[in-house]
Amino acid sequence: MTREILTYELFGQGIRELAQQVADSDFEPDILLGIARGGLVPAGALAYALDCKNLFTISVEFYTGVDARLDVPVMLPPFLDARDLDQAKVLVVDDVADTGKTLELVHQFCGGHVAEARTAVLYEKPQSIIKADFAWRRTDQWINFPWSTEEPVVRRTGVRDA
Secondary structure, three states, X not given: OOEEEOOHHHHHHXXXXXXXXXXXXXXXXXXXXXXXXXXXXXXXXXXXXXXXXXXXXXXXXXXXXXXXXXXXXXXXXXXXXXXXXOOOEEEEEEEEEOOOHHHHHHHHHHOOOOOEEEEEEEEEOOOOOOOOOXXXXXXXXXXXXXXXXXXXXXXOOOOOOO
């Protein structure tokens, strides 16, 4: 299987270019909402690049392994109180829009609360049902992210791979 390889150095370049896309659009988010786990590293880096100190997280499980996923994404506790997003401009951040179902779930969660929600991803795949407002690269390959390519240092028992 051919793979897209993201190094930490390339990640740094990608985040700066993604942040520039957001800045050039004149969208100034009040809150960055990182989707755990894959979106946490990009969300934290984007928060610094966009000088936004309000960084929230939401946990969603969908992938259970390489190209293996649940039927639908599900939110995991602790649950974010959507009222904390009321009337804010929110940038929803994830590492990849593959099927787009995770972004769709989080975008719907924000609906009715936020003043405006936009989405940002490092990678977007052609089959994604959500077209991200901001995407650094588009690919149809499986992506090796530097934070999730190596095996865990400790394997927790009773915890599914995600």
